[in-house]
Each structure stands twice: as structure tokens, then as C-alpha cells.
Amino acid sequence: MPRRFWLLLAPVLTLLASCTPWTTSTQGGAGFVPPSAAAPPTPGVEPPQVELLAPGGAPLPPDARPQQQLAAWAESMSDELNIPRTALQAYGYAQLAIAATMPRCGLDWSVLAAIGAVESSHGRHGGARLDETGRPTRPVIGLPLDGADGVRRIPDTDDGRLDGDQVWDRAVGPLQFIPTTWRRWQVDADGDGIADPQDTDDAALTAGRYLCSAGGDLRQPDRFFSALLTYNRSRSYGQEVLDYADYYGRTSHQLPAAG
Numbered sequence: 719m720p721r722r723f724w725l726l727l728a729p730v731l732t733l734l735a736s737c738t739p740w741t742t743s744t745q746g747g748a749g750f751v752p753p754s755a756a757a758p759p760t761p762g763v764e765p766p767q768v769e770l771l772a773p774g775g776a777p778l779p780p781d782a783r784p785q786q787q788l789a790a791w792a793e794s795m796s797d798e799l800n801i802p803r804t805a806l807q808a809y810g811y812a813q814l815a816i817a818a819t820m821p822r823c824g825l826d827w828s829v830l831a832a833i834g835a836v837e838s839s840h841g842r843h844g845g846a847r848l849d850e851t852g853r854p855t856r857p858v859i860g861l862p863l864d865g866a867d868g869v870r871r872i873p874d875t876d877d878g879r880l881d882g883d884q885v886w887d888r889a890v891g892p893l894q895f896i897p898t899t900w901r902r903w904q905v906d907a908d909g910d911g912i913a914d915p916q917d918t919d920d921a922a923l924t925a926g927r928y929l930c931s932a933g934g935d936l937r938q939p940d941r942f943f944s945a946l947l948t949y950n951r952s953r954s955y956g957q958e959v960l961d962y963a964d965y966y967g968r969t970s971h972q973l974p975a976a977g
Contacts, residue, residue: 754957755964757939762828762967765791765810770818777911780851785811785908785919795970801831804852805840805892805918812907812922816930823930824937828970830922832962834892836955841892841918848892852908852918857882860889863896872896880915891915893925903928925949 768787778784785807792806799806809827816825834840841847841854848854864886865871872887876897881888889896895915904913907923914920929936933945946956 752961752965755961757942757960758824758937759826759828759832759942759960759963760967760971761826762831763791763795763970763973765814765827768811768814770815771907771909775909778909780910783851783908783910783919785852787811795973798973799831799966799969801835801966802840802842802848804848804850805834805922806831808852808907808918808922809834811919812926815907815923816926820927820930822935823926823933824935825926825930826936826963826967828963828966829929829936829959830893830925831966832959833925833949834918834922835962836958837894838892848918851910853914853916854892857916858890858892858894860894862886862888872898876901891921892918893921895921895924899928900924903931 765788768784771784785804788807788810789803791810792801792803795801796803796806801809806827809830812830813825813827816823831840838854838858841852841858843854843858844856846854846856846858859881861869862883862885863870863872874884875887878884880897880900881890887897890900891914893915900913900915903924904915904920905923905927906913906920908917908919910917912920913924915924929945929949932948933941936942936945942960943956946959947953950956950959
């Protein structure tokens with residue numbers, strides 16, 4: 719039985735709902751469900767300060783993505799948290815970038831990681847994996863939003879450019895953006911010259927900007943849930959994201975190499 723998700727500004731059923739997020743963590747195991755938590759979630763181990771991408775520069779090659787400055791930080795937690803290294807780098811970098819541009823938001827990387835876990839197991843849905851640039855080896859694309867079976871009806875808005883469907887819109891990428899939301903909030907976070915919803919670097923920072931604009935100070939319990947409910951209109955979805963965020967935050971502090 720598929721699980722029901724309410725995606726960015728568009729309640730829909732998605733392909734990604736066919737299974738719970740994967741985990742091989744020694745603290746989890748198959749079928750792992752994080753403990754229930756209260757907002758706001760426990761912040762994760764702070765990523766070290768890095769050089770943030772300056773706007774307006776020439777496109778960077780894939781091996782120069784600024785997120786990889788967090789390679790050692792991500793390496794220390796990736797296996798235990800069961801988050802791909804490139805995804806963890808993307809989430810940590812997004813936290814730092816948001817802190818520099820929207821300091822009152824208080825966004826933590828663990829929240830972005832939780833969304834990535836619930837939406838697509840960090841881009842690993844259907845047996846895909848993330849490559850060294852943070853893109854899944856197989857594009858993550860949801861079901862057509864055609865109004866059938868409780869799905870919201872959204873006729874095509876992007877001529878199929880993002881989702882490959884010229885009839886109906888579909889949610890796309892590891893963090894599952896609908897095309898209209900992506901067009902409004904998109905950002906090229908890794909400086910490769912392309913804002914791509916399939917690129918976890920871009921999707922993480924875009925999601926951070928969206929959440930902070932919608933919720934304000936995410937360290938306040940009511941603002942935290944308000945932001946999640948604009949991202950996704952299901953209270954149960956918001957609680958699941960909260961539970962994962964708190965689990966990631968708490969667990970990160972229990973790892974000697976990371977703390």
C-alpha cells in the first residue's frame with residue numbers, strides 16, 4: 719500500500735511512497751522508525767565553516783563543488799546515519815549558506831536530511847545511488863498530477879522540461895519539487911551554472927530558502943511546524959520529518975569522530 723505524501727504546495731500521491739526510507743544504521747536496521755520527537759528537533763553537530771560560493775562567478779567543474787569542503791565532516795557521520803556522503807555535504811553546506819544569508823532562520827542540516835529521507839531516501843529510491851556530484855543515477859520523478867485517486871490536478875506548466883511530461887506536472891528530484899515551486903525558489907548551490915532539482919546540492923539549498931521564507935525562526939516550535947506545513951500540508955508528514963530530524967541530530971552527537 720503506497721504511503722501518502724503532500725508535496726510542495728501540491729498534495730499528491732507519489733512513486734516515492736512505495737517504501738519507508740532505507741536504513742542500514744547499527745542503531746536502525748530494516749524497517750527502522752525514529753522515536754517520536756517534539757519540535758524543534760535537536761540540532762545536529764555543526765558543520766565547520768567553509769568558503770561559500772560567491773555569486774556571479776564562472777561555472778565550476780564538478781570536482782570543484784564547494785560542498786566537498788565538508789567531506790571529512792560528512793565522512794564521520796555518513797555510515798552511522800545512513801546518509802550518502804554527497805547528500806550530507808549538501809545538507810551541511812545549505813545550513814551554512816542559509817546562516818550567512820538568513821541568520822534568523824536557525825535552519826539545521828538535520829531538517830533537510832529528514833526531508834531527504836522521507837521523500838526519496840536521499841535520492842536512493844528504486845535502487846538509485848547518488849554520484850559524486852550529488853545527482854541520483856536514475857532521475858527521481860513522481861506520479862503525474864492528473865487528479866486521479868486523490869492526486870491534485872496540475873496540468874503541465876514546464877512543457878516537460880523538468881519532469882519529462884508535457885501533459886501533467888510531476889514532483890521531481892530527491893526533495894520532490896513541483897515545477898512551479900522550483901522555478902520560483904531555485905538556486906544553483908554548487909556553481910556549475912545550472913539550477914537542477916535532481917542535484918542534491920541545489921535542491922537542499924532551495925528547500926532551505928523555501929522553509930526559512932515560509933517559517934521564519936525554525937527554532938520556535940510553532941514556526942517549525944508552520945514551515946513544514948507549507949512545504950507539505952500533512953501533519954503526519956511533518957511529524958515524520960521532525961522525528962527523523964531529531965534522530966539525526968541526537969545521533970550525530972553520539973559519534974566520537976563527529977563530536
